[in-house]
Amino acid sequence: MAWFDRLKSGLKRTRASLSESVSSVLLGRSSLDAAQIEELEELLIAGDVGGRLAADLVAELAETCRREKTDALAALRQILLVRFAGSERALALRTDGSPTVILVAGVNGAGKTTTIAKVAAHLREENPRLPITFAAADTFRAAAVEQLAVWADRIGADLVRQQPGADPAAVVFDALDHAARTGGVLFVDTAGRLHTKHNLMEELKKIERTVAKKLGREPDERLLVIDATTGQNGIAQAERFHDAIGLTGLILTKLDSTAKGGVVLAIRETLKLPILFVGVGETADDLHAFSASEFVDAMFP
Numbered sequence: 001m002a003w004f005d006r007l008k009s010g011l012k013r014t015r016a017s018l019s020e021s022v023s024s025v026l027l028g029r030s031s032l033d034a035a036q037i038e039e040l041e042e043l044l045i046a047g048d049v050g051g052r053l054a055a056d057l058v059a060e061l062a063e064t065c066r067r068e069k070t071d072a073l074a075a076l077r078q079i080l081l082v083r084f085a086g087s088e089r090a091l092a093l094r095t096d097g098s099p100t101v102i103l104v105a106g107v108n109g110a111g112k113t114t115t116i117a118k119v120a121a122h123l124r125e126e127n128p129r130l131p132i133t134f135a136a137a138d139t140f141r142a143a144a145v146e147q148l149a150v151w152a153d154r155i156g157a158d159l160v161r162q163q164p165g166a167d168p169a170a171v172v173f174d175a176l177d178h179a180a181r182t183g184g185v186l187f188v189d190t191a192g193r194l195h196t197k198h199n200l201m202e203e204l205k206k207i208e209r210t211v212a213k214k215l216g217r218e219p220d221e222r223l224l225v226i227d228a229t230t231g232q233n234g235i236a237q238a239e240r241f242h243d244a245i246g247l248t249g250l251i252l253t254k255l256d257s258t259a260k261g262g263v264v265l266a267i268r269e270t271l272k273l274p275i276l277f278v279g280v281g282e283t284a285d286d287l288h289a290f291s292a293s294e295f296v297d298a299m300f301p
């Protein structure tokens with residue numbers, strides 16, 4: 001299946017609850033009365049678009065309709081396209097021989113480890129000779145290291161690991177030595193346990209400092225993986241991670257498992273960070289570079 005069809009199919013639930021109800025309010029209209037404006041705003045909020053953005057979008061739509069007497073649904077699509085143009089960015093790979101260091105953070109179960117595997121699989125497909133290293137810096141659970149080891153094996157990536165309970169920064173230290181020899185891309189898989197939030201943030205900062213000390217720069221990418229089903233909570237979480245490690249971008253997973261895919265718009269609007277990838281399922285083909293226009297097209301076909 002081509003990517004756009006996967007995305008559309010992944011957004012099925014969001015379309016069924018958010019898009020279809022929005023469309024039925026707007027269909028065939030070229031002006032909106034107060035009741036319709038209110039209904040539309042409520043539908044957008046229910047779809048997790050966020051209160052402020054919903055109010056903004058509805059106000060802009062009402063104004064556009066007043067001014068241009070244009071088809072309201074087409075106008076909403078256009079407003080979304082303009083507002084979210086440029087939300088995407090490709091992975092920044094280094095070309096100076098020094099390894100590209102990609103730190104991947106997020107709470108437990110967000111999809112960090114599988115997302116690393118998927119992105120690595122794509123890189124491997126584009127360039128079979130690209131050296132790829134995984135640093136197993138989620139040392140908190142033995143199973144996490146084993147999970148990453150299985151992926152490394154499948155993809156043909158090198159794995160740098162230590163025993164469970166080891167200092168994650170020490171694993172990264174070793175992995176940096178390894179990647180300095182091989183070049184290519186180093187993915188750092190991290191822990192995500194939430195009940196020790198402070199320690200987690202300190203752990204991530206320590207990993208950053210280790211990279212800075214060894215390479216004289218921050219990790220090239222500091223990506224946060226957000227489970228789209230966590231909705232507005234994901235935004236608050238992201239702000240904490242951003243405060244701790246200065247995120248360079250976001251990856252949104254599990255859009256296939258939520259009817260509130262509007263959260264993508266809320267996240268972009270609130271955090272102003274680029275979205276690199278979105279995930280709509282468990283296979284490597286279900287993770288793809290994000291495109292704002294594709295996303296709007298898939299939401300409102």
Ligand SMILES: Nc1nc2c(ncn2[C@@H]2O[C@H](COP(=O)(O)OP(=O)(O)O)[C@@H](O)[C@H]2O)c(=O)[nH]1
Pocket residue numbers: 106107108109110111112113114115192225252253254255256257278279280281282286
């Ligand atoms: N349905 C669906 N499941 C996903 C997606 N991304 C990841 N998962 C699943 O989420 C679960 C947790 O992923 P994992 O990578 O172990 O999370 P981590 O704790 O952040 O490392 C796994 O079963 C993944 O297959 C997605 O886009 N859609």
Ligand SMILES: [Mg+2]
Pocket residue numbers: 112113114138144189190
């Ligand atoms: Mg993991």
